[in-house]
Amino acid sequence: MLVMTRWLDPDEQRTWRAFLTASRALMDTLDRELQRDAGMPHAYYEILVRLSEAPGRRLRMSELAESSGSSRSRLSHAVARLEAAGWVRREDCPTDRRGQIAHLTDDGFAKLAAAAPGHVEGVRRHLFDPLDADQVAQLRRISEVLAERLRSA
Amino acid sequence: MLVMTRWLDPDEQRTWRAFLTASRALMDTLDRELQRDAGMPHAYYEILVRLSEAPGRRLRMSELAESSGSSRSRLSHAVARLEAAGWVRREDCPTDRRGQIAHLTDDGFAKLAAAAPGHVEGVRRHLFDPLDADQVAQLRRISEVLAERLRSA
DNA sequence: CGAAATTAGTTGAGTGTTCAACTACTGCGC
DNA sequence: GCGCAGTAGTTGAACACTCAACTAATTTCG
Numbered sequence: 001m002l003v004m005t006r007w008l009d010p011d012e013q014r015t016w017r018a019f020l021t022a023s024r025a026l027m028d029t030l031d032r033e034l035q036r037d038a039g040m041p042h043a044y045y046e047i048l049v050r051l052s053e054a055p056g057r058r059l060r061m062s063e064l065a066e067s068s069g070s071s072r073s074r075l076s077h078a079v080a081r082l083e084a085a086g087w088v089r090r091e092d093c094p095t096d097r098r099g100q101i102a103h104l105t106d107d108g109f110a111k112l113a114a115a116a117p118g119h120v121e122g123v124r125r126h127l128f129d130p131l132d133a134d135q136v137a138q139l140r141r142i143s144e145v146l147a148e149r150l151r152s153a
Numbered sequence: 154m155l156v157m158t159r160w161l162d163p164d165e166q167r168t169w170r171a172f173l174t175a176s177r178a179l180m181d182t183l184d185r186e187l188q189r190d191a192g193m194p195h196a197y198y199e200i201l202v203r204l205s206e207a208p209g210r211r212l213r214m215s216e217l218a219e220s221s222g223s224s225r226s227r228l229s230h231a232v233a234r235l236e237a238a239g240w241v242r243r244e245d246c247p248t249d250r251r252g253q254i255a256h257l258t259d260d261g262f263a264k265l266a267a268a269a270p271g272h273v274e275g276v277r278r279h280l281f282d283p284l285d286a287d288q289v290a291q292l293r294r295i296s297e298v299l300a301e302r303l304r305s306a
Numbered sequence: 307c308g309a310a311a312t313t314a315g316t317t318g319a320g321t322g323t324t325c326a327a328c329t330a331c332t333g334c335g336c
Numbered sequence: 337g338c339g340c341a342g343t344a345g346t347t348g349a350a351c352a353c354t355c356a357a358c359t360a361a362t363t364t365c366g
Binding site: 005006007008011012014015016018019020021022023024025026027029046069116117120121123124126127128130131135136137138139140141142143144145146147148149150151 | 158171172
Binding site for chain 2: 321322323324325326329330331332
């Protein structure tokens with residue numbers, strides 16, 4: 001390997017560590033709150049949200065995986081649990097016999113509706129309230145750039 | 154509950170989702186790269202980093218937990234694995250008989266030294282390269298504010 | 307058409323994380 | 337100095353995630 005590592009300078013070092021600390025703390029906190037108040041991890045909550053916004057509250061497994069940021073395997077396992085809880089049902093896809101459609105049940109919708117206010121309050125308290133309007137705009141731009149770049153990686 | 158939920162407006166909604174997508178993708182990517190190239194998850198890497206920077210490459214379990222952003226339980230489990238791998242050793246604390254001191258072995262240090270360049274390259278590629286200098290400065294400020302707020306939560 | 311490559315989704319084993327319960331020790335308050 | 341609240345760390349069980357291997361259906365294209 002002839003290429004020298006481009007190490008992080010002290011400023012970058014601090015930025016990276018601050019980001020790591022903040023995003024980990026934020027996610028851990030929201031996850032803990034959701035687990036405590038709604039008995040589900042944040043990943044499951046997000047699956048329910050995506051389903052609730054889909055037409056007919058139905059989504060193909062692969063689209064659901066994509067939109068909720070899960071791997072297919074993770075989603076399979078998760079939906080199995082959500083189905084056992086009665087919040088989601090699987091249906092066969094009429095146009096592709098390999099396909100499965102996840103369908104948010106009324107129970108699942110009710111569960112989500114009950115969990116949402118507390119969770120949104122948490123997002124507000126831990127993310128938006130501490131930042132001013134300019135920082136929020138910056139954060140959005142930064143996140144979009146990073147997400148875009150990572151999508152094609 | 155008489156207080157109405159302060160829902161997220163469309164802008165906040167998009168900001169929150171972009172942040173979620175970006176930070177998840179970033180962490181997942183770095184975790185996968187580290188697992189592939191060094192055979193360890195990011196959480197373990199960070200434990201080794203903190204130990205490597207401590208005087209004598211030694212740290213009390215609780216300080217290590219604090220500085221690496223782990224719960225005590227998580228750290229106990231993690232150090233058990235790192236010890237099995239021969240990268241860390243536990244020692245009794247001379248001043249407090251409840252205490253344990255984690256000590257980075259030479260093997261552990263070598264392992265870390267081997268893993269670091271690739272990981273730093275990944276952080277650069279996925280985080281710093283896509284952002285301009287101003288955005289990096291903003292991200293640092295934002296992260297510091299959030300981390301500070303979450304610490305006292 | 308028909309074989310090969312691709313895509314959809316699941317599964318199980320292995321690993322990591324959480325939570326609550328537990329032991330052992332320390333240090334405060336009296 | 338004694339009792340008791342708090343601190344340090346570990347443990348096991350339940351749960352979640354990853355990876356690779358797998359089945360089955362579909363698409364591609366010679």
